[in-house]
Amino acid sequence: MYFYLFSSVFYCYTQHIHPSKQMGSVVPSFSFGPWGGPGGSPWSYIATDGIKEITLDVGRNIRAISFADAKGFISGTFGGNNPNNIGKEEKITIQWPSEYLTSITGTYGDFNGLLVIYSLSFVTNQKAYGPFGSPSSGQAFSSPPDGNVIVGFHGRSGWYIDAIGIYVQPAPTTSLGPWGGPVGNPWSYIPTDGIKEIIMDVGRNIRAISFADANGFISGKFGGKDPNNIGKEEKITIQWPSEYLTSIKGTFGNFNGDVVIYSLSFITNNKTYGPFGSANSGQAFTASPPAGNVVVGFHGMSGWFIDALGIYVRPRV
Numbered sequence: 657m658y659f660y661l662f663s664s665v666f667y668c669y670t671q672h673i674h675p676s677k678q679m680g681s682v683v684p685s686f687s688f689g690p691w692g693g694p695g696g697s698p699w700s701y702i703a704t705d706g707i708k709e710i711t712l713d714v715g716r717n718i719r720a721i722s723f724a725d726a727k728g729f730i731s732g733t734f735g736g737n738n739p740n741n742i743g744k745e746e747k748i749t750i751q752w753p754s755e756y757l758t759s760i761t762g763t764y765g766d767f768n769g770l771l772v773i774y775s776l777s778f779v780t781n782q783k784a785y786g787p788f789g790s791p792s793s794g795q796a797f798s799s800p801p802d803g804n805v806i807v808g809f810h811g812r813s814g815w816y817i818d819a820i821g822i823y824v825q826p827a828p829t830t831s832l833g834p835w836g837g838p839v840g841n842p843w844s845y846i847p848t849d850g851i852k853e854i855i856m857d858v859g860r861n862i863r864a865i866s867f868a869d870a871n872g873f874i875s876g877k878f879g880g881k882d883p884n885n886i887g888k889e890e891k892i893t894i895q896w897p898s899e900y901l902t903s904i905k906g907t908f909g910n911f912n913g914d915v916v917i918y919s920l921s922f923i924t925n926n927k928t929y930g931p932f933g934s935a936n937s938g939q940a941f942t943a944s945p946p947a948g949n950v951v952v953g954f955h956g957m958s959g960w961f962i963d964a965l966g967i968y969v970r971p972r973v
Contacts, residue, residue, distance in 0.1 A: 689821020693771025702808035706752030765794025833966025837915025846953035909938025
């Protein structure tokens with residue numbers, strides 16, 4: 657646990673392991689914050705599914721907060737213990753699962769002798785909600801928008817919301833494809849960092865493919881099992897992190913009795929690399945990730961050649 661002291665308030669970054677499922681496996685959640693003051697009692701909320709609603713009682717500051725998830729479970733109310741100072745109800749409805757929370761911003765400061773949350777805004781992969789409260793009062797804070805999804809909140813509360821923080825997990829990864837044929841062996845590649853290099857053995861079709869990430873780790877070679885039919889090496893170098901893959905396109909069709917990938921092009925936010933192979937042969941395909949997504953890995957089938965290819969994508973936040 658790491659503590660940072662700003663304006664006599666402690667902030668912490670702590671790793672928590674929470675058994676929530678994403679892509680069928682247990683993944684860790686991480687805690688950021690809380691931001692605000694030391695008063696009130698500690699509280700914590702982690703949703704059983706995507707966060708669907710946030711309800712605030714708002715005056716000059718944030719008086720209270722509560723949550724509901726996509727299964728309909730509600731959190732109960734945190735704060736709002738002064739019955740004579742409730743505030744106006746404000747409700748946010750999030751269109752989970754296509755929309756999800758990615759970060760929060762706000763302000764905190766002295767209110768009647770207490771250090772409390774003055775204002776809050778909630779940012780999703782689609783829009784920002786707020787600010788609610790008094791954004792021109794107090795000191796600003798923001799959580800890091802680094803490709804995560806918010807799965808819960810924590811903080812301190814009593815009469816008001818004294819402090820607030822978030823629990824996050826990596827943003828969901830989506831698989832698109834594969835395109836091509838059913839033969840060969842299945843394979844999958846997800847890098848430890850951004851994809852930096854793509855190396856292909858190319859002839860009339862795509863014979864083999866491999867990858868390297870920004871940490872210098874390389875994948876194995878997929879395909880290329882025919883030592884008498886290797887092809888010409890073609891290498892793409894991507895200027896990660898300013899440049900990143902956004903999509904692929906290509907062609908596939910029958911080659912000596914098997915359906916394989918004939919050609920490939922790789923599309924980044926800056927340019928298109930390719931086509932490599934025989935772009936005029938076979939049936940065309942194009943991966944169409946949702947807007948704002950980045951390619952974070954590949955999967956497919958391979959043996960003598962690259963029989964099929966697909967991509968993993970996730971939102972770039």
